[in-house]
Amino acid sequence: MILEKIVPFRYLHLVRRGLQKHNVVLTNGCFDILHAGHVSYLQEAKLCGDVLIVGINSDSSVRALKGEGRPINDELDRAFVLSSLKCVDFVTVFDSETVEDLLNVARPTTWVKGGDYTLDTLNHLERQAAEASGSKISILSEVNGKSTTEIINKIKN
Numbered sequence: 001m002i003l004e005k006i007v008p009f010r011y012l013h014l015v016r017r018g019l020q021k022h023n024v025v026l027t028n029g030c031f032d033i034l035h036a037g038h039v040s041y042l043q044e045a046k047l048c049g050d051v052l053i054v055g056i057n058s059d060s061s062v063r064a065l066k067g068e069g070r071p072i073n074d075e076l077d078r079a080f081v082l083s084s085l086k087c088v089d090f091v092t093v094f095d096s097e098t099v100e101d102l103l104n105v106a107r108p109t110t111w112v113k114g115g116d117y118t119l120d121t122l123n124h125l126e127r128q129a130a131e132a133s134g135s136k137i138s139i140l141s142e143v144n145g146k147s148t149t150e151i152i153n154k155i156k157n
Contacts, residue, residue: 005083007092012053012105015090023049026108026135028099030062032071033151034081044140045112046087054088055102058095065097100129111135115142 007015016024025048031038046052056078062071071078079091094102103111103126111130113122117139130137 003080003083005088005090006079007090009092009094009102009105012090012092012102015053016106019051022051023109024106025049025052025110025112026055026103026106027052027112028055028057028094028102029114030057030066030071031078031082032062032066032073034078035147035151037147039085041114041140042082042085043087048110048112048138049108051089052087053090053092053106053108054082055092055094055099055106056082057097058093061095061097098123099126103129103133103135107133108135110138112138112140115140 025045027042027045029038031054042052042054056075057065059071059075062075073081075093079093082088083091092102096102108130119127119137119139122137127137
């Protein structure tokens with residue numbers, strides 16, 4: 001059942017405890033309007049380990065990161081859509097603009113970020129949290145021409 005894939009953040013540590021023998025991959029983002037770039041990215045992320053956990057920003061943290069009018073889809077809808085993807089094993093919503101707490105709880109084997117980042121441009125506190133938990137950091141290639149902002153602009157025009 002899809003809803004079983006959606007884990008409240010306060011219970012994520014219990015899920016992680018049950019996955020101790022697995023290579024856990026964590027990625028995170030807003031995933032506001034799911035598009036082909038997101039799906040391609042998530043499929044590639046899944047190939048980095050056994051279990052893929054996707055952390056999505058809460059509505060309030062998306063608003064803080066992206067501005068007024070965002071998110072387009074609320075956090076429950078975004079979690080539901082992501083949980084329906086075969087490559088996604090678990091989804092959790094976190095309520096901060098950065099992912100140190102998510103990294104500390106999920107303790108992934110690999111933390112995956114999109115190609116719009118480099119090791120040098122990662123938030124230094126997030127990078128420290130990943131390294132402190134023993135996580136490998138993997139930067140995947142970017143899918144050019146696919147972004148939520150581009151979709152919103154196309155709709156507006």
